[in-house]
Amino acid sequence: MIPIRSASTAQQVHDWLYGCVLRGDLLPGMRLSETEIAEQVGLSRQPVREAFIRLASDGLAEIRPQRGTYISRISVRAVLSARMIREAVESDLARIVARTRPDLGAMERELDLQARADAESNVPAFVEADDRFHQAMAEAAGHPAVWQDLDRLKAQMNRLRHLSMRVFDRNQTIAQHRAVLTALQAGDPDAAEAAIRTHLRQMLTEVPHMMDAHPDYFTE
Incomplete structure (x- = not known):
């Protein structure tokens, strides 16, 4: 400490x-x-x-x-519930942003910071930039308070992310974020929604893997 x-x-x-x-x-x-x-x-x-x-x-x-x-221990139920809520809410946010096409410079900057953190193997900085990327999308949609509500739900989810990003390919996350941003910049609501859903469903792969690797860290 x-x-x-x-x-x-x-x-x-x-x-x-x-x-x-x-x-x-x-x-x-x-x-x-x-x-x-x-x-x-x-x-x-x-x-x-x-x-x-x-x-x-x-x-x-x-x-x-x-x-x-x-x-x-990390509550798997809390992780999966937060993931489900985030997918539902952020899909709507993505559609709003794609339709309104606001400035997305903040999301671009956070994506660059993620790439830098990945290159430096700095997992805490990587996860923090990941969070800010999603926060920037909520702000671009004109709903910053929505992210504050989501943030309160996802403590257990973030615990898992800090563990999983030490072993999973972080470039996959960066590529998923890039797909989200590209769809938003193109003003394509359907593609933006599909991209954010694909990204947030990645955790469904991570959860069982991490439970197998660290069974003592988790509880139902």
């Missing part, structure tokens, strides 16, 4: 731990120590305890009385 140099509140500790869990720096089943984390961030144990409670409410930690706090 990397200490938080300027943390002063339970929320900051929570946000840091939240990011660690999503990136896979804290793996499913790992035990969290209030004392160790408090020492790392330079705080008392109380705000750290509060951060653990918030992390548990996010579904990312499990507080076991008399035993401690542990990073929860």
